[in-house]
Amino acid sequence: MQTQATSSSKPPRPLLRWLPAILVMAAIFALSSRTGGQLDTWLPWFQDLFPGLTSFNPVHYFAYFGLSVAFAIGFGFSRLNVSRGLAVILLCVAYGATDEWHQSFVPLRSPDVNDLLHDGIGAAAAVILLWLWRFARMRRGSRNYSRS
Template sequence: MLNITKKILKWIPAVFIACVSFYLSSQPHLEMMPGFWNADKLVHFICYAGFCFWVSFACNTKNYGTLKGIIIPVLIVSLWGVSDEIHQSFVPNRSVSAWDWAFDTAGAVFGAVFFVFIRQKLLKK
């Protein structure tokens, strides 16, 4: 029972980020966006990097090799990005953007690789 509770608790940060992402994607206009050109792409990259870091943490098992430990979380987060873009097509003043999804996926790759890097550094100690 304790093992199942531990597995569920590991998903809390990733689920929280997914909920915040869904909420923000439901807003017709976001006032808090930085004011420089293509700032939204940087925000997508950073948010999805963090999201994938926590998905990697939740998926982390000793049986995952480095490549599998990167691919599975990136696929999960990238598919979330696709569903997020589709969701935005139903929100007034929002649109689908393949570029947003590309930056989501690039951020996911960074987040997963960063997690593996941190995990390996911590395991060496």
């Protein structure tokens, strides 16, 4: 009697594509678990580096830009059409809403609708840049095929 190869011990490739999203969400959760006092130690340094950003926390843009790219990896870059792009943005905003709710339980932190807006802008910026990159690659590829 033959036994099947133990291919079940290796996770399927599509599941591995979602690993970056899980890691980015874990990092966002860990950062949002920090108290306001802990965040005040490095946020002023960043705002000193960029003086025009005193009333603005760019971390939301960067974090949700990264989460958006990670979700796009999960869906597969080549399949990032308009509906999947909108799904990526909605997933990011939904995760941002849960993150803001989570912050309501962290000392010296509070939920902020403006942070959720910044999360959505960061996610949308990533999707738009990915679409532009994909479009440029497709266009460059079609030019390579048209040459004789």
